[in-house]
Structure formats: C-alpha cells, structure tokens
Amino acid sequence: MEIRPYDDRPDTGDVGAPGAVPPSGAVRPSVRLRGLRLSRRALVGLVAGGLLAGGALVLLPGVSGHEAVAPAPGPRARALALTAVTSGRPAALPDLAVLIGRQESLVRARPRDARAWAVLGSAYVARGRREADAADFPRAERALRTSLKVKAEGNAEALGALASLANARRDFPAAKRYGEQARKLTPKEWSAYPPLIDAYTGLGDYKRAGSTLEKLLELHTGPAARPAVMARASQVYRDRGWREDAEAQLADAAAAAGTPAERAAYLADAGRLAWERGDREDALRHYRAAVRLDPDRREALAGQGRALAALGRNGEALDAYAAAVATRPRPEDLLDLGELYESLGRGGQAGEQYALLRKRLRQAESGGVDEDLLTGRFEADHGDATDAVARLRAEWARQPGIAVADALGWALHRTGADEEALTYAAVATDAAKGGGVRSAPYAFHRGMIEQGLGLAAPARRHLEEALRINPWFSPLDAPEAQRALAALGPVPDEPLPSEE
Numbered sequence: 001m002e003i004r005p006y007d008d009r010p011d012t013g014d015v016g017a018p019g020a021v022p023p024s025g026a027v028r029p030s031v032r033l034r035g036l037r038l039s040r041r042a043l044v045g046l047v048a049g050g051l052l053a054g055g056a057l058v059l060l061p062g063v064s065g066h067e068a069v070a071p072a073p074g075p076r077a078r079a080l081a082l083t084a085v086t087s088g089r090p091a092a093l094p095d096l097a098v099l100i101g102r103q104e105s106l107v108r109a110r111p112r113d114a115r116a117w118a119v120l121g122s123a124y125v126a127r128g129r130r131e132a133d134a135a136d137f138p139r140a141e142r143a144l145r146t147s148l149k150v151k152a153e154g155n156a157e158a159l160g161a162l163a164s165l166a167n168a169r170r171d172f173p174a175a176k177r178y179g180e181q182a183r184k185l186t187p188k189e190w191s192a193y194p195p196l197i198d199a200y201t202g203l204g205d206y207k208r209a210g211s212t213l214e215k216l217l218e219l220h221t222g223p224a225a226r227p228a229v230m231a232r233a234s235q236v237y238r239d240r241g242w243r244e245d246a247e248a249q250l251a252d253a254a255a256a257a258g259t260p261a262e263r264a265a266y267l268a269d270a271g272r273l274a275w276e277r278g279d280r281e282d283a284l285r286h287y288r289a290a291v292r293l294d295p296d297r298r299e300a301l302a303g304q305g306r307a308l309a310a311l312g313r314n315g316e317a318l319d320a321y322a323a324a325v326a327t328r329p330r331p332e333d334l335l336d337l338g339e340l341y342e343s344l345g346r347g348g349q350a351g352e353q354y355a356l357l358r359k360r361l362r363q364a365e366s367g368g369v370d371e372d373l374l375t376g377r378f379e380a381d382h383g384d385a386t387d388a389v390a391r392l393r394a395e396w397a398r399q400p401g402i403a404v405a406d407a408l409g410w411a412l413h414r415t416g417a418d419e420e421a422l423t424y425a426a427v428a429t430d431a432a433k434g435g436g437v438r439s440a441p442y443a444f445h446r447g448m449i450e451q452g453l454g455l456a457a458p459a460r461r462h463l464e465e466a467l468r469i470n471p472w473f474s475p476l477d478a479p480e481a482q483r484a485l486a487a488l489g490p491v492p493d494e495p496l497p498s499e500e
Helices: 040-048 075-087 093-109 114-131 136-150 156-168 172-185 194-202 206-218 226-239 243-256 260-276 280-293 298-310 314-324 331-343 347-366 372-382 385-398 402-414 418-429 440-452 456-469 477-488
Strands: none
Touching: 075 093, 075 114, 093 114, 114 136, 114 156, 136 156, 156 172, 156 194, 172 194, 194 206, 194 226, 206 226, 226 243, 226 260, 243 260, 260 280, 260 298, 280 298, 298 314, 298 331, 314 331, 331 347, 331 372, 347 372, 372 385, 372 402, 385 402, 402 418, 402 440, 418 440, 440 456, 440 477, 456 477
C-alpha cells in the first residue's frame, strides 16, 4: 500500500491576547499506591473483554485534527475535560476542542481573568501534544504569559502549565525552573509533581526524578487522580529498568481510569511496554484496545503498525501507519514508516517519508520544539552523521538524558569515533551510570560500537542482549544485529585454568 502525503491544512489563527508576551542514580520508591494490583494477565483480560469497550468516542471516517466531528459534550464531559486539562490528565480531542472554544470566548469577554487564560494555555498544550501540532505551543505561551501578567504572584496554575509546555518542547531546563516554582506554591497538589518528574528525567537527573515520585506517592490523592499517579510511577519504574513494577502500575491505572480517553492513554503505554519486551501479540492487543476507546490516539495507531510488521503482516502494518500519519503526523512515526519501507526494499517510498519527516521537524522547530534529538537520530542513520554529532553534543551539554547519550554514542560510531562513542553508549546501558532502562536499541548500539573496537566478547554479549529483549526491535537494525553476531562467530573454546 502507498501512503499518501498527509493533510497539511493551514492553521486557524491565534486568539488575540492583550499584553501577551511573544514566545521566547535512584532508589526504588518505597511508598506503594493503594488499590487494585492487577497482573499482566488480568490486564490482557480487560483488554480482550467487554469491560474496556464502552464509552468510546467515534469520529467520522477520515476526519481528525482540529476539524474532528463528534457530538457536543454535555456539562459533565466539559467538566471532566476542564479537570483533566488543568491537572495534566489525558483528555479526548473533541472535549479539548469544546474547552478551547469556551475558553477563547471567556478570555475575550474577561481579559483580566488570569485563570481563564491559564486554562486556555493548558488546553492548547494538551491539544498540541495530542495532535503533534507545534503551532499550538506559541498560542499556549502567549495565553500563559498573559495569565502571569494579569496575576504575577501566586499563579501556580500558569507556572505549572508553562512547565508542561516546556516539557512538550523538550526544553527541560525551563520545565525544571517553572515546575519548581509551581511546586513551591502548591506543595500538596499532586499535579505539581509530574511536570517536574519529566523535567528531571529529561535532564538525566534520575535520582531527583525518583525522590520527586516518592513525594508524589506520599500525597493523599483522591480516586480521580490516582490513575494518573500510577501512570507516572510506571514511567519512572520503566526508566530505571523495573519492568514488572511499571507494568503493574499501568494495569492499575487502566483499570481505574475515569474516562475512555484516559484509559486509552494508559493502554497505549502498556502496549509500548509490551513492545519493548518483545511481546508482539500483547502489544497489538493493547494498542488496538486503545484505538477502540480513542480513535485519535496516534501513538497507538503507529504502535499497531510496528507490532503488525514484527508479526510479518506488512500490508496491515502499512494500513495502520497510514492512519497514524494521515494528518499532522508525528515525526517519529514518519521515521518508523520510512524504515519499514526501506526494509521492504521500497526506497522511493522511504525517501518520501524522510522528506515529510524533515518538513515536520522544521514545523515543530518553528513552534519552539527542540528536535535535535530526533534530528540527530535520523541524520546519523539516513543523512549527515557529522551534523548529527554536532547537534547531539550541544543537546548533551544542555540536557544529558539517557536517550541523548545513546543517540550521541551512535552518531559518533557512524563517524568512526568508536572510542568516544563507547563512553556514551556505556552511560545509556550501564545502570551504575544512569542507564537503567532495558532497551534493545541501546544494547544493539553498544554491541556494534564494541564490534568496531574489536571487543568481541562484550559485543557478542550486548548484541545477544538486544535480540533477547526484543528480536524485532527494528526492521533495519534487528537483521543487522543478527548479521553482526554471525560475523563474530561462536564463543571460542578456552582451556580451563590449570591447578597448581
């Protein structure tokens, strides 16, 4: 199947904002959440059964983005959307559209209402993230700056939303700054903590991310907030390599979620965990359940494509990717689709996706998003590896997270600088240096770097680890790992040490 170019309709314009400013090593947490403790098998049962099938929002075929068509939400749905947006929980796109329209009208009528501006900015952030539309981020910043201008002191809501906006733009130093200000004002509000956890993780400060989660788990959160707290705990556990804990928290979160959109988000996260451990069927079940509940959940649509391709069902995989990239595609999905085409020997179609990827990266950067990590990853494998190294060095200096360490190490390898590359690959894969996440791509990169240095034994160990974690982790790199292992040959026989 051929993927047609995505729909690149013009944006609808900004809301006038009077006075607006233009854009500018952890210990496992000991506190456990109370509530249901579901096994992976129990979550699969929920996915397969009818419990998760109700309440899905249905959009007309082929319609998504700002022009999504859905029944107008009633008062309760509007209230849920408002609560979700202001607390950072997942919300459905139709509900976000209604909320944004309401808040735009409200700030026009009451331009001195600081909270109305803050809610509008938060809603723009949420929609920009959901739709992969960075054009919403300058709108969000103008709204939030206006809120702070109207109410300069004690405006925790605007500061917290600015932290979320900075995280969405991958500006983790700014997210840390705003997040710490917001938490200082509202230390007992659970919603002040997730943006800080994201910021610390992006900065490579995993110890502080863990301690912040500890403080979050110690708060007495109500039933509505508890699923989001569980999901945040799952993210930290996954980053530290505690996979079973991460899966258990997501199982609880999906079971307790209060809306279809929220449940779909947690099921999509569960699909990602299943994919990362190489369980193609389980990943596909979770992704499909997420899409049934929320047809606009693009990471779940792309996840279906990834899992189907790993199962050898390439036609269905391309159909799933077609839905994921039809309108305002996420750059990472275009990269995955391009690599799938390349693995199938369809270089021309791969090139089309890579060209769209470059365009989407430029659009994201125009909205203030730092895309140097993804650009560096792409250039290292499909473009200018020297440019990738320069970008990723600057990214590492500014926000040295594990993903940046892995990408920089791989880019250095692609330029032939394997000795330096190994230092970064070790950071990404060595728990003692911060790299606790169990990642097949990271292990593959380290193994290939070690092979380039002639370190046969560690290279063999890491390549085998990559294929053991997920034998299908990449349509291009998994076969390369197998070829590299074959080239290394079997483990050589060595004589036992003699007894003296």
